Amino acid sequence: MNQKEERIFTIRSSPHLKDKESIPRIMYTVVISLLPPVIASIYFFGYRALAIIITSVISCLFTEGIILLIRKKPINFLWDGSAIITGVLLALTLPPSLSLDLVFIGGVIAIGIGKQAFGGLGYNIFNPALVGRAFLQTAFPVAMTTWTPTIIQKVDIATFATPLGNLKFNQAIIKGTLTPLKELFWGNVGGCIGETSAIALLIGGLILFWRKCIDWRIPAGIISTLFVFTGVFWLINPEKYASPVFHLLAGGVLLGAIFMATDMVTSPITPLGNWIYAIGIGLFIGIIRLFGGLPEGVMFSILFMNAFVPLLNQFTRPRYFGEMKK
């Protein structure tokens, strides 16, 4: 054997082919799918919304970078897109009037406590953006529930409320001041900057579904459960309870069901687990909205069910090929 032939080739474990998919590719697909709600938020809430989104993303990247340095992890993890998603998602769940320093604090908590404290990407139990929001809501309850109308709305700012606040605290059904469904669909209503426009969220959801970045069972399970739950009460007493369609379009249900609950890391890995998880979220949203002290319950419902994910995984193992029923 001559010298030239004696080269040693790379050895590695099979398979020796790989498709083009990668974590950054998935993450940036999610970022792209977030563009419709981002654009809608800027359209309805103006530069204020843009400022919140930019602050939140910078805060998340900054925190992620610092902690990666401290943990001596490769700094290029910063650009895998996951911190950007957390930043955008956190921003979309904040009220338009929130001061930017609070937004920044939210980002630090989201990444620092919600993600990196658990070991970074892939290891967190709770949705990081919602952890950030939960902290802000608990620490700054007044700032987090001060609502302003959209920049194209003509309403009295002093008595302004979100559609759900209006429903819960102002007897909107009896007074006949319930927000029209058409407004809820397009998004010209008060609320967190990213949750108001149903159409923008649905477009984002379609992108995610088409690119296989979400499990369809989760939004389907949440939406149908909430629909049935609120529908039953509405049929019993439409004077007191709003219609199921109103409940789906108002508040953060679509944002939560499409973008938050579907977070791959914090949702179950089994099909049955995903159904139980989604139905649980839908039920808790309905219970909090109809009987709880808060007008809205999406955030707590998702965080609550996040906690059950390891348990759900363990007890919902699917039947594998050739497994016989015992």
Next chain:
Amino acid sequence: MLFNLRKRTFEGGIHVEDYKELTDSQPIEVLNPGEKVVIPLHQHFGAPAEPLVKKGDEVKVGQKIGEGKARFSAHVHSSVSGRVKAIDYYNHPSGQFALSVIIENDGEYTPFEEEKEIKDPFSLSPEQIIEKVKEAGIVGMGGAAFPTFIKLNPPPDKPIDTIIINGCECEPFLNADNRLMIEHPEDILRGAVLIKIATGAERIIIGIEDNKSDAIKIMESHAKDFPFTEVIPLKTKYPQGAEKNLIYALLKRQVPAGGLPFDVGVVVQNVATAKAIWEALSKGKPLYERVVTVTGQGIKEPKNLLVRVGTLLKELIDFCGGLKEDTKMIVMGGPMMGVAQWSLDVPVIKATSGIIALTYIPKDHEQPCIRCGRCAEHCPMGLIPNQLMRLTKFGEIEEADKWGILNCVECGCCGFVCPANIPLVHWIRTGKNKVSLLRKQK
């Protein structure tokens, strides 16, 4: 026809660029080995064969040089005539060193026994067929190299109704089976009939992926002359040729976990194995040569070669114009399940379906699992690879067993789609070994 668009297939799996065009129209060429031939005594599933010759012995083509004595083993025959130079450990395609018979080839190819026409192999009894298949050292030539005589001999309480001849060749790049079907359809079909006789089955199904339209056409036209034989085209999807998935695609029968095709009344044999059975029974020729596809972006002139077992990879590659400068990897077998080779000083064995020279190395930069679920979505065995990986990593071996880790066929779909570049198959292999060990201890 519209209703024909939905081809039979299984759940899960992946669509891979198949690179078959490199060699699909290259006729099979004969390549004889050089002066040194290395015949490992372990070329099959089960225990190694024991050597029957010693240093200095003269051997002839087709002479039995290794005897498979254990229940799961196979005989090994010389592929050349000449003198035994040594019986020693030599590089083996598995990456280890294996006891091999190293023969100095005299280039005469003197047969051990004159080929004798057996008048009517079809009149043999099942026992005779099985005995001759065993004597010829035939093993599954699709890659797993399971001793064929065992597969032809189901336990009496498991009646066989269907023989499936596997012409899927779902691994990208490979064309060895495809070319055999195009060039030797009669031999394959006759071999299939012998398998049918041996097992007492009623019918023969030849399953071929629909990307091999020439092979389908040729096999169909020849199958007409054989009763109870039909060719069924299957959707081109990896791993369509995996035994359990193929049975499911064709018959919608699920082989029970841990079970064998016997359990659902089926015997599956690869097309090359069927041909080997015909040659063994009609001419008394043991299994000492096979078709190997030498291909990949790193090979200058990709070809399909009829090669004698024991020929060194270097000779195959030189015959195909040599390697391009940018070749990074050599894989024996298909790119999805094949074994990477560190050297070209490795012999062809009975299970070598291809030699692939790759000019790139897939990204190995591993990231944490984000539980995207792509691995589970594509797993043809309905497993959740990321969970199996995690359970193995954390030493939860009993739990891994419960999640079905032993059902993994190591097809590589999970690793192919994993966006985090996690070597899932590697982890699962580790886990399977640990589970087997644990089961043994109990």
